[in-house]
Amino acid sequence: MKNKQTQEKKNNFWILKTFILTFSLAMVFAVVSGEVLEKVNNFVAVLILLLIILVGIIFDMIGVAVTAAEEAPFNAMATRHIKGAKRALKLIKARDKVSNFCNDVIGDICGIISGSASAAVIAHMAVNMGNTKEFVFDLVVTALVAGLTVGGKAMGKSFAINNSKNIVFTAAKVLSVFSKEK
Helix, strand or coil: HHHHHHHHHHHHHHHHHHHHHHHHHHHHHHHHHHHHHHHHHHCCCCCCCHHHHHHHHHHHHHHHHHHHCCHHHHHHHHHHCCHHHHHHHHHHCCHHCCCCHHHHHHHHHHHHHHHHHHHHHHHHCCCCCCCCHHHHHHHHHHHHHHHHHHHHHHHHHHHHCCCHHHHHCCCCCHHHCCCCCC
């Protein structure tokens, strides 16, 4: 009974931590993307929007790959002292939290911010258009952003499931650049 209560407290703490992290990151991303998008030309604004969509797709792929990955290949790599293998095992063992962070925190924030960014791009570009052209342009950009986001994530999920080992290992190696493996 005590073990179940401890686990429940840990889960509640994770939920609170996730909320605070999401709230903070969303505020930072919204302010930064809003400020940047106001000061750049249309081409750069579109590139930033595409980058936001791409980040969401990449993190979604990492979250799916960690969920789908098997521990066995990384156990074998860790015994051979291959750099990044221990970090990959840690990612897999914490797959629920890693998936939540990648898919929900970063992925959803990117989805929301890309929606806001597309509105800013539309407003920026619509200054020189008439009402009818602006309406059509608004529809096309909104649909394009939604299509790229959902289509990219759908394609990324299949890729992540089929290449989970390589994706997890790459993510682990990137993370190991920022912190030492024990």
